[in-house]
Amino acid sequence: MSTTTSRTDCDVLVVGAGPTGLTLAANLLARGVCTRIIDKDPGTPRLSRAIGIQPRTLETLDLMGIADRFLDVGHRVRGVGVYAGRRRLLGIDMAYSGSPFRFQLHLPQHHTETLLRGRVTELGGTVEAGVELVGFSDDGDAVTAILRDTAGREQQASARFLVGCDGAHSRVRHALKLPFLGQPYAWDWLLADAHLDWAGRPDQVYVFVRPDGLPLACIPITGQLWRLSLPMPGDRGGRPPTLDEIQGLVAERGPGAMVVTDPETLTCFRCQLRSASVYRKCRVLLAGDAVHIHSPAGGQGMNTGMLDAANLGWKLALVAAGQAPESLLDSYGQERGPVATQVLRFTQNLVRFGTAARSLKRTLRDASLPALRLPPVQRRLAGRMSQTVLGYPDSPLTRPGRVAGLPRAGERMPDLAVHAPDWPGKTLYAVLRSGRHALVMSDRAAGPADWADLRPYSDLVALVAAPLRHRRAIALVRPDGYLAAVGTAGDTTAIRDYLQHLAAAPIPTASAFELVNTPNGLAQLSDPPANGPANGAAVRPAGPDGRAGAGQLAELGHGQPRPRQPAKVFVSEGGLELTGYGVHRGASGGMKSSSEQERCRMDSIGEHLHTSSGATD
Secondary structure (H helix, E strand, O other): OOEOOOOOEEEEEEEOOOHHHHHHHHHHHHOOOOEEEEEOOOOOOOOOOOOEEOHHHHHHHHHOOOHHHHHHHOEEEOEEEEEEOOEEEEEEEHHHHOOOOOOEEEOOHHHHHHHHHHHHHHOOOOEEEOOEEEEEEEOOOOEEEEEEOOOOOEEEEEEEEEEEOOOOOOHHHHHHOOOOEEEEEEEEEEEEEEEEEOOOOOOEEEEEOOOOOOOEEEEEOOOOEEEEEEEEEOOOOOOOOOHHHHHHHHHHHOOOOOEEEEEEEEEEEEEEEEEOOOOEEOOEEEOHHHOEEOOOOOOOHHHHHHHHHHHHHHHHHHHHOOOOOHHHHHHHHHHHHHHHHHHHHHHHHHHHHHHOOOOHHHHHHHHHHHHHHOHHHHHHHHHHHHOOOOOOOOOOOOOOOOOOOOOOOOOEOOOOEEEOOOOOOEEHHHHHOOOOEEEEEEOOOOOHHHHHHHHHHOOOEEEEEEOOOOOOEEEEEOOOOEEEEEEEOOEOHHHHHHHHHHOOOOOOOHHHOEEEEEOOOEEEEEOOOOOOOOOOOOEOOEOOOOOEOOOEEEEEOOOOOOEEEEEEEEEEOOEEEEEEEEOEEOOOOOEEOOOOOEEEEEOOEOOOEEEEEOOOO
C-alpha cells in the first residue's frame, strides 16, 4: 500500500452517495457550498431496497427543482389496502395526505440515485466512487480525514464539516463511538422483484394478513413488475429464496390465483430497529440510516434520510457562508431526532399490525377498523405515511404563534402561487429554491412599510406576496418548506426574533446608529437617539467638509457582523474601510470575537461593504 499526503480543502465532506448523501450534496452545491462526496462502492449496481418516494419527499424534490424528473419515470401508487384473504380490512388513500402529490411514487432506488447524481453533476459536483473513509480527526477548526481508493492509495483531506451518510454500518458513527440503541427483529425479510400475474390493481399496495401472523405485501414497481415482501421467522443466515419458494409462500399467504415469474431480484435480509441519540458531535454529523434504521414497512427509511438531508443542507450552507453561527447545526438533531422517533414508532406499529397472530386482542382490533375509513382518520393515516404531518413545533428555532389561515409555526407550509417583481409567475417552492427564507405577505397588506424593520435581513429572505386568508398576515418560511414564524403587518416580533437569532449577529442599519459628521472626512456611527433615523437610511462616507458625500453610498452588507461602538466608516484611496471593536470574520468564514480593535479593509465592491454611485439622500 502506498500513501500520499495531499490537502483537499472543502466546506463539507459527504461520506456516502446513497439517496441521503446525494440529496445533501445537491442542496449544498445549489447554495454554492464547496462539497466533496465519496462512496466506497466502486459503482457496481446495488440492491434497490427502497422504492417508495412519499409525497413530502416529492415536495422536497420540488424545492430542489427536480421533482418533474422523478415524475416522468416513476410509477404512481394511490393507496394501500390491507386484506384478510379477499376481505378488505383497511385502506389508506394518499389523496388525503394534503400534498399536491396525491400518491406515492415508486421507483427503484438505483434510479433515484441516478437522477440525484445527475443533479449533483449539473451543479458541478462529482461522486468519487471507490473512495472510502479510513478514519478522521476533528481539531475544532476542521476535520482531517484519511481516504483510501480501490488501489489502496491513501490521501488526507481537510473539510470544515464531515457528514456521515454511510448507512446502517456507518464508519463515521463507529468512529464517534456513538451507541446505536435498539434490537434486531425476530425475522428475516424475503424480497422478490418479479412479474406477477393476478387481478390486483397496479396503483395500489396490497398487504395480506393471516391468523398465523405471517403477512404478504405486494408492492407495484411498474405496471407489470411487483415487489413481494415476506417476513420469515428464524434466521436463514442471509440465504436468498428461490423462485419456487417465493411461489409457494405467495400461494400460502395470498388471496389465490397469483403466479410469480421472471424474478429480477431474489434476496434475504435482516431488519433492525435502532437509532442514535446524537446527530452532531463538533464538526461531524450523521444522517439517514447512519443514525436511524427500521423495517421497510410503510416505505419510510429512504424518505426519512432524504428529509434529514433537506433539513441539514440549508443550515450547513448558512454556517459555511458565515451567515449563521455553528450553533445553528444543533437544531438539526433537535428537530430530526423527534421525527425519527415518530417514524420508528410508526413502522413498528405497522409491523405489529401485520404480524399479529389470532387472539382476542386482534379480534377486537379488527372490529374497530371500519372507524379508520372516516376522513379525519384517513387524513391522519395518509399524513403519517406521507410524512406531511411531521414538523418541528417544539424546535428551538420555531417561534410559536398562530395566524388565521396559516399552519402553526413549525408545521409544513404548502406550496402556493406568489407574486413579486423579482419572482414573476412563481410558486412559493420555486422561490425557496434560491436558498433563502421566503417572507410571504398577504397581497392585501399595506405595502413595503409593513416590512421595513425586516429589510436588514434581505440576504436571508425573499419577499413575496400571496392571497393569504388573513388580510395582514405574514409568514416566514424556511428553505426546507417549514413555517419558521408568523405575524401580521402590525406585529412582526416573532419573525424579527427568529431572524435575529438565525443570523450570525445583528445587522447594522442606520436605525441602529446616529450619523455624526466629524472633521477629516469621517462619518462616525454612534448610538441612536430615541427618535433615530428611519429604517433603511444609508451610512455615507463624509465629504471633505464633513458632510455626507453626494454620489457615494456605503451600506453595511447584509448578514455581516455588527461592530461594537464606536465604529467609523471612512474613504481611503483603495476603497472603504470600517474600523471598530467587536465581532469579525476569520479567513475560514467562522465567527470570532476580539477584545482588541480590529481593522478590516474592505474593497468598495467587496462582500462586506459596497458603494453605489449616483445615490442621493
